[in-house]
Amino acid sequence: MATTARTVLLLALMGLAALYAGWFINDRHWLATQLVFTAPPLVLAIALRMGWRKAGFWASVLALGWFSHGVMSAWSHAETRALAWLAICLSLLVIFAGSLPGLRARFSRKQR
Template identity: 60%
Template sequence: MNGRAQDAILALLLVALAAVYALWFAQDRHWLATQLVFTLPPLLLALGVWLRRGKAAFWAGVLALFWFSHGVMSAWSHPETAGWAWAELLLALAVIGVGSGPGLRRRFAKR
């Protein structure tokens, strides 16, 4: 897969994660706070990846570790929102995998 296709997939995953957060927290008492903390970062990173900013994919992978942990915690402690938590968890794993692909390929490429 070429770099542009990988960037498009990563941007799509980040937008999907932002959509999950926007829908999950749509009726939250602290709506603005949840949108700023959860929805805005993946959207900004998706824009950065789409514009091919150098560190956007790296930071998406780093923040995806937080999103993964949040998904595990939410799925475990709030069974009523487990569906949203599982969606977050799986999307975070996908972001980590796709975002880490170029670095792993460079690391293990034949010299």
């Protein structure tokens, strides 16, 4: 994975983990929300930092769920709309950064 895309992906995953940790800090189901929302991006950030090659792929797959949650929250809960839009933007950044190396490989000029 390219260094720039990897750095952006790492920062976006850490941002999502921090966002969800703060968003659900006073939730009555705190442990469940931390396990479902905060732990996955944090674990993927650690895996990416340790060099796991498929971390970008799995981050992009899970980002589709984070994106969907953000859209649903932005649409239905006015009090958390700003947090939801931040989650939407970060999840799109994760998808883009996780897919960028594959896109570069697919659309680069072929060497003869």
